[in-house]
Amino acid sequence: xxxxxxxxxxxxxxxxxxxxxxxxxxxxxxxxxxxxxxxxxxxxxxxxxxxxxxxxxxxxxxxxxxxxxxxxxxxxxxxxxxxxxxxxxxxxxxxxxxxxxxxxxxxxxxxxxxxxxxxxxxxxxxxxxxxxxxxxxxxxxxxxxxxxxxxxxxxxxxxxxxxxxxxxxxxxxxxxxxxxxxxxxxxxxxxxxxxxxxxxxxxxxxxxxxxxxxxxxxxxxxxxxxxxxxxxxxxxxxxxxxxxxxxxxxxxxxxxxxxxxxxxxxxxxxxxxxxx
Amino acid sequence: xxxxxxxxxxxxxxxxxxxxxxxxxxxxxxxxxxxxxxxxxxxxxxxxxxxxxxxxxxxxxxxxxxxxxxxxxxxxxxxxxxxxxxxxxxxxxxxxxxxxxxxxxxxxxxxxxxxxxxxxxxxxxxxxxxxxxxxxxxxxxxxxxxxxxxxxxxxxxxxxxxxxxxxxxxxxxxxxxxxxxxxxxxxxxxxxxxxxxxxxxxxxxxxxxxxxxxxxxxxxxxxxxxxxxxxxxxxxxxxxxxxxxxxxxxxxxxxxxxxxxxxxxxxxxxxxxxxxxxxxxxxxxxxxxxxxxxxxxxxxxxxxxxxxxxxxxxxxxxxxxxxxxxxxxxxxxxxxxxxxxxxxxxxxxxxxxxxxxxxxxxxxxxxxxxxxxxxxxxxxxxxxxxxxxxxxxxxxxxxxxxxxxxxxxxxxxxxxxxxxxxxxxxxxxxxxxx
Numbered sequence: 001x002x003x004x005x006x007x008x009x010x011x012x013x014x015x016x017x018x019x020x021x022x023x024x025x026x027x028x029x030x031x032x033x034x035x036x037x038x039x040x041x042x043x044x045x046x047x048x049x050x051x052x053x054x055x056x057x058x059x060x061x062x063x064x065x066x067x068x069x070x071x072x073x074x075x076x077x078x079x080x081x082x083x084x085x086x087x088x089x090x091x092x093x094x095x096x097x098x099x100x101x102x103x104x105x106x107x108x109x110x111x112x113x114x115x116x117x118x119x120x121x122x123x124x125x126x127x128x129x130x131x132x133x134x135x136x137x138x139x140x141x142x143x144x145x146x147x148x149x150x151x152x153x154x155x156x157x158x159x160x161x162x163x164x165x166x167x168x169x170x171x172x173x174x175x176x177x178x179x180x181x182x183x184x185x186x187x188x189x190x191x192x193x194x195x196x197x198x199x200x201x202x203x204x205x206x207x208x209x210x211x212x213x214x215x216x217x218x219x220x221x222x223x224x225x226x227x228x229x230x231x232x233x234x235x236x237x238x239x240x241x242x243x244x245x246x247x248x249x250x251x252x253x254x255x256x257x258x259x260x261x262x263x264x265x266x267x268x269x270x271x272x273x274x275x276x
Numbered sequence: 277x278x279x280x281x282x283x284x285x286x287x288x289x290x291x292x293x294x295x296x297x298x299x300x301x302x303x304x305x306x307x308x309x310x311x312x313x314x315x316x317x318x319x320x321x322x323x324x325x326x327x328x329x330x331x332x333x334x335x336x337x338x339x340x341x342x343x344x345x346x347x348x349x350x351x352x353x354x355x356x357x358x359x360x361x362x363x364x365x366x367x368x369x370x371x372x373x374x375x376x377x378x379x380x381x382x383x384x385x386x387x388x389x390x391x392x393x394x395x396x397x398x399x400x401x402x403x404x405x406x407x408x409x410x411x412x413x414x415x416x417x418x419x420x421x422x423x424x425x426x427x428x429x430x431x432x433x434x435x436x437x438x439x440x441x442x443x444x445x446x447x448x449x450x451x452x453x454x455x456x457x458x459x460x461x462x463x464x465x466x467x468x469x470x471x472x473x474x475x476x477x478x479x480x481x482x483x484x485x486x487x488x489x490x491x492x493x494x495x496x497x498x499x500x501x502x503x504x505x506x507x508x509x510x511x512x513x514x515x516x517x518x519x520x521x522x523x524x525x526x527x528x529x530x531x532x533x534x535x536x537x538x539x540x541x542x543x544x545x546x547x548x549x550x551x552x553x554x555x556x557x558x559x560x561x562x563x564x565x566x567x568x569x570x571x572x573x574x575x576x577x578x579x580x581x582x583x584x585x586x587x588x589x590x591x592x593x594x595x596x597x598x599x600x601x602x603x604x605x606x607x608x609x610x611x612x613x614x615x616x617x618x619x620x621x622x623x624x625x626x627x628x629x630x631x632x633x634x635x636x637x638x639x640x641x642x643x644x645x646x647x648x649x650x651x652x653x654x655x656x657x658x659x660x661x662x663x664x665x666x667x668x669x670x671x672x673x674x675x676x677x678x679x680x681x682x683x684x685x686x687x688x689x690x691x692x693x694x695x696x697x698x699x700x701x702x703x704x705x706x707x708x709x710x
Contacts, residue, residue, distance in 0.1 A: 039548075039549055040527075040548070040549050040551075043524040043527070043528070044528070045524075045528055045530070065313070065316070124346060125346070125350065128346055128347075128350050128352060129350055131352075132350060132351070132352050132353075137352055137354055138354060216335070216339055216343065217342070217343060217346060220303055220305070220331075220333050220354045220355065221303055221331045221333060224333070228333075228335070231334075231335050231336050231339055232308055232333075232334035232335060232336075233308060234308060234336035234339075235307070235308040235309055235310075235336070235337075235520075236307075236336065236337045236338075236464075236465075236518070236519060236520065237307075237309050237310075237337075237519055237520070237537065237539065237540075238308075238309055238310050238520070238523075238543065239520055239523055239524055239527075239543075239549070240308070
């Protein structure tokens with residue numbers, strides 16, 4: 001009897017998870033479907049779900065009009081560079097906060113998080129002027145630094161949370177065995193926190209990939225990533241939804257594929273320490 | 277080990293970053309409108325003729341505004357040519373942010389630019405941007421539904437006729453709305469539409485002393501009329517409908533009438549996209565009975581050179597090419613006369629080939645009747661029809677249009693919205709020193 005209830009509950013939970021998952025995924029699915037329609041089919045009312053003549057015309061037009069690979073490469077450099085740089089800076093910071101906390105550690109953590117509460121547009125002009133002075137406008141290096149700084153509080157917070165789950169005694173034992181600070185972080189702490197670091201890297205890579213304020217405002221031609229690629233297909237005077245959907249699908253495809261293959265690590269990392 | 281590899285990868289990625297810009301390459305910021313995209317396709321012709329390369333930065337209209345405004349006010353120098361409108365041009369020209377377009381060649385024939393466009397893109401008689409395409413607004417209506425309703429659209433209808441016709445054409449059972457109009461918040465969306473509607477009821481934004489006029493009866497009349505008509509014959513949820521939403525409804529045969537940008541005429545008569553392409557008629561934008569001012573606006577997407585560029589001469593060469601008579605001929609030759617950029621040059625409307633395009637005459641009449649210096653029947657201290665060309669306007673009108681959209685959504689009354697608009701605008705104008 002108990003087993004039957006468990007099975008029922010399991011089925012219910014599975015069904016609920018699928019429904020929620022499909023609801024969340026539906027806008028992406030709709031975008032992908034729209035990308036294979038004509039412009040007239042894209043705005044048809046009632047909407048056409050699957051019963052339409054599939055066409056690759058929108059992809060051909062987008063490919064012809066835009067240099068997709070250039071935008072893609074910029075996205076990879078900017079998202080990858082900012083994430084890696086962020087992790088390099090955040091690992092020692094999170095280590096110090098987790099294992100050698102001071103009286104002010106919690107205040108510092110809160111202060112770091114508070115920088116995320118400022119609307120980005122509030123610092124647009126100072127950053128823009130700084131970029132002009134430093135010659136960083138429309139450069140990938142500039143965006144790597146800006147996105148790293150924006151995501152740094154989240155990276156530090158996530159790593160801090162993971163590090164806190166690791167018993168300090170293990171590190172103490174390593175020190176007693178003669179490990180230096182560098183060896184302690186590299187060979188003892190990091191391997192134990194790999195799931196946490198992996199999920200932090202993935203999440204911040206996704207955040208940097210999708211960032212659409214600084215990447216639009218600080219770039220023009222050379223450093224424009226896929227967010228600028230999508231923005232170029234949005235029009236207030238003309239219905240180009242099918243082409244916009246094709247551009248969006250091309251922009252999200254790499255990150256969707258990455259997310260699909262790394263979902264195990266992502267889920268493991270995000271639930272790391274949830275059950276004690 | 278992991279950390280060292282990560283450090284190496286990050287260093288390598290950062291080193292890959294480049295900031296180089298080519299000296300003989302023009303960078304042009306533009307919007308994703310059909311005519312602009314078409315121009316990008318012909319850029320090779322310009323490069324072949326001049327040896328000057330062109331890089332395009334295409335952005336959505338609001339993003340473009342923010343992007344070019346940031347760049348020009350900080351002298352960022354990211355763009356050699358910017359696509360801007362009639363609102364920005366006189367303000368930026370007066371601030372010295374744009375290179376004056378003087379010394380244009382004789383072949384360019386600057387006097388051929390439609391006077392209304394030239395006036396709207398100038399400051400103190402100096403042209404600061406060349407119109408790539410221009411637009412006014414007019415009535416687009418379904419000839420078959422009008423006939424079914426037993427009515428005939430006059431060339432120059434009144435609002436009262438439009439309301440009557442809309443009610444007669446409305447067929448809720450078949451999902452046909454008598455009229456589709458913009459209600460979406462935003463100074464360039466619903467804000468623009470209600471401003472020109474108010475103009476045609478005798479209202480104005482400011483009196484000669486820059487005092488806001490929302491407490492005057494004309495605004496109440498205009499807004500009440502608009503809301504009543506839309507509730508009777510408009511589509512559900514019109515408070516969130518802008519240009520694209522109405523275009524979609526009209527193309528699917530769900531609107532009896534649509535009053536909007538003249539540039540929409542080529543979309544609704546294009547059989548590839550519109551289900552009613554062969555059943556569309558055109559008329560001038562309406563006015564209220566007894567008010568000698570129609571509700572048509574005037575707008576141009578124009579090319580301007582920011583003062584910070586080091587390539588002003590090459591930029592001027594490009595602008596001369598893109599807004600020339602030859603460019604219009606080039607597009608006509610390859611894509612037909614219905615697809616040439618409209619509303620910029622007098623000679624286009626004198627061309628017999630273009631006169632055969634069904635919406636050409638009404639477009640021209642609409643543009644010619646729009647007067648940015650006298651947008652309302654009463655005197656005003658500002659220039660602009662659907663806007664007042666002062667820097668504060670965009671912010672104020674966005675807020676005001678949000679209040680009006682709340683009325684369309686049934687969240688507040690006309691009186692409440694007008695009182696809020698009056699209070700907010702007065703406060704902002706006072707703070708700005710008017």
